[in-house]
Amino acid sequence: MNDIVKSQLAKVTATELKYDDTTTHIFIPKSLKILNGALKKDQIYRIKLYESVTNPSSDSSLAANWNNNRVPKHSEYYIEVIDKLGNMIKINGVAVEDQTDNFFGWLPVDSFEVLGKE
Numbered sequence: 274m275n276d277i278v279k280s281q282l283a284k285v286t287a288t289e290l291k292y293d294d295t296t297t298h299i300f301i302p303k304s305l306k307i308l309n310g311a312l313k314k315d316q317i318y319r320i321k322l323y324e325s326v327t328n329p330s331s332d333s334s335l336a337a338n339w340n341n342n343r344v345p346k347h348s349e350y351y352i353e354v355i356d357k358l359g360n361m362i363k364i365n366g367v368a369v370e371d372q373t374d375n376f377f378g379w380l381p382v383d384s385f386e387v388l389g390k391e
Contacts, residue, residue, distance in 0.1 A: 312354050312362060312382075317391040319369065321349050326384045340378035347374060351391060 274294045282290055282299070292299045312318060327345055329336060336344050339361070350366035357363070361379045368374040 312357075312387070314354050314356070316354060318352055318354070319349065319388040319391055320352055320366075320385045321388055322347075322380075322385045326380065335379075335381070335384075343376070343378055345376045345378075347371065347376075349388070350376060 274292070274297065278299075279294075282292065285301075288302060290299075290301060322345055325333070326335065327348055329344060336342050345366075345368075347368035347370050349369040350364075351369060352364040352366040355363040355365055358379075360382055362382060363379050364377070366376045368376070
């Protein structure tokens, strides 16, 4: 497969691509799942945080280095994407369980699962 085509396919974030380097046949499936890397600014999403974020280990630096020692109290949030920086996204979120609990901070894109777009 052509190197230019491969580099362009590597940029696709809306779905998980599978292709064979030995052929030129490419099938791009329609994905219903929203991938974390495809989140857009000023959009509202419902996410489920992984245990590593809500209950961080002692060697985790996310809260100390990125969030002024704040840790999310709940596992599900409605979030608005404020900014992106490399593998991190800045969110403004409100807890699904308790509509009064807010979390404003940074999350790694691999630390949560997108449940849907609101």
